[in-house]
Amino acid sequence: MFHQRSRHAKTPARETALAALDAGITAALPETVVDSTVALEGETLRVRDGEYDLERFDRIVVLGGGKATGGVAAALVDLLESRIDDGVVVTTAPDEEAIGPVTVREGDHPTPSRRNVDATRELLERADAAGERTLVLAAITGGASALCCAPADGLSLGALQETTNALLESGASIDEINAVRKHCSAIKGxxxxxxxxxxTVVTLAISDVVGDDPSVIGSGPTVPDASAFDDAVAVLERYDLRDEVPATVAERLERGAAGEIEETPAEGDLAVANADWYALANGRTAVDAARDVARERGYEPLVLSSRLTGEAREVGRVHAAIGTEIAADGDPLEPPAVALSGGEVTVTVDGDGGDGSVGIGGPNQELALAAGLEFAASGTEAVLASVDTDGIDGPTDAAGAIVDGETIDPEDEETARRALAENDVYGALEDLDALLETGYTGTNVNDLRVLVVEGETPRS
Structure with a gap:
């Protein structure tokens, strides 16, 4: 999975970190999770603890969007064979234009493009054509918020693009970002x-959201919306974005908060309240698989949390401190040990460094570089590897990075600290040979981090 793996696996600790990451990502692949959570028994479709009699339906349609929806659609076609009649999914880097009867449209992420809008229009046309005896299998995975793009009345694609970019650079959490996007959309919420x-709508979700809130994953296109226009306005105010987003967006949100525009469907909307929703996989899926690898290799594993959020560099420093504590004092566990975490860290862009340029990097890269600086300062012999499970960390071609106590030499320290301060870590990590690349993985369950402290040589 990892490109040039042998180059990064220079020590047993590094090899273990990569093996754990590999296992975590593989466990969250759509073909893996659909096989373990969805089954066809005669004419009964089972999804976890739900049952659907397929004889009740004249048509089965697959609709959805997200980075993993192509894989979900392929797994459903394999399972249901000729029973699926139609469908459209919007994803990134599709392998083909159709999976059986399901049309696959390629979109752009994280900023929506014209092809996202065109693909979403096609998806909504299929939804409009659904009848009482139609079973809609809605595949909603991480990335759907951007990929399924349908500007609300009065808004342009350009306005949504500008708003998305402003939100992503603000440091706002994913649920805050989606509160705004839902109220600027004709598909979300x-x-x-x-x-x-x-x-009948049955949602099959692969969660990229801490806590698996159905209304946040993909901006909740099939579930009641707990947010309101008031919440969206509050996000703009909280991050000083009122004058950073297009006037049409700010004015729409304010008109909605004043009651001049109809709210998105809430709990009282029967069409939405009666839809079923299932999480097939989430960040914990990846963390648990990574933990199993650590245990099998003779390390004592510890899950710190699968729900970590916060500023990437600060979370990186905390992980480095935990590694130092394990190595120095055997707390919270004795080495050889592996500490694992998942979740969704963010980056607040502090500025452009004064020359008008914009830094390049991603949250997992910032986290790793911050940890590497701490390892170098403390002399800790530990490894930290941090990746986004979709293989794309921020607007880069790297999944994340791997660092240890020898990654940053004294002569590189000033450059690394400057890169971190300027949110321009990609080049620094590339020079340090610390970037991890996987290409498009086919899934998306947030970040996955593996901290390895050797101590004594673990059992093989």
Whole structure:
């Protein structure tokens, strides 16, 4: 999975970190999770503890979006064979234009493009055509918020692009970002299920959201929206974005907060409230698989949390401190040990360094570089590898990075600290040969971090 793996696996600790990451990502692949959570028994479709009699339906349609929806669609076609009649999914880097009867459209992420809008229009047309005897299998995975793009009345694609970029650079959390996007959209916040009514809608989700809130994953296109226009306005105010987003967006949100525009479907909307929703995999899926690898290799594993959030560099420093504590004092566990975490860290862009340029990097890269600086300062012999499970960390071609106590030499320290301060870590990590690359993985369950402290040589 990892490109040039042998170059990065220079020590047993590094090899273990990479093996754990590999196992975590593999466990969250759509073909893996659909096989373990969805089954066809005669004419009964089982999704976890739910059952659906396929004889009740004249048509089965697959609709959805996200980085992993191509894999979900392929797994469903393999399972249901000729029973699926139609479908459209929007994803990144699709392998093909169709999976059986399901059309696959390529979109752009994280900033939506014209092809996202065109693909989403096609998806909504299929939803509008659904009838009472239609079963809609809605595949919603990480990335759907950007990939499924349908500007609300009065808004342009350009306005959504500018708003998305401003939100991503603000340091806002994913649920805050989605509160704004849902109220600028004609598909998010329960509106896909509303359009598909009176069809039976069953959502199959792969979660990229800490806590697995259905209304946040993919901006909740098939579930009631707990946020309101007031919440979206509050996000703009909280991050001083009122004058950073297009006037049409700010004015729409303010008009909605004043009651001049209809809210997104809430709990009382029967078309949305009656839709079923299942999480097939999440960040914990990846963390648990990584833990199993650590244990099998003779390390004492510890899950710090699968729900970590916060500023990337600060989370990196905390992980480095934990590694130092394990190495020095055997707390919170004796080495050889592996500490694992998942979640969604963010980066607040502090500025452009004064020359008008914009730094390049991603949250996992900033986290790793911050940890590497701490390892170098303390002399800790530990390894930290941090990746985004979709293989794309920020707007870069790297999944994340791997560092240890020898990654940053004294002569490189000043350059590394400057890069971190300027949110321009990609080049620094590339020079340090610390970037991890996987290419498009086919899944997305947030970040995965593996901290390895050797101590005594672990059992093979």
């Amino acid at each position: 329960g509106q896909l299920a509303h359009r598909a009514a009176p069809a």
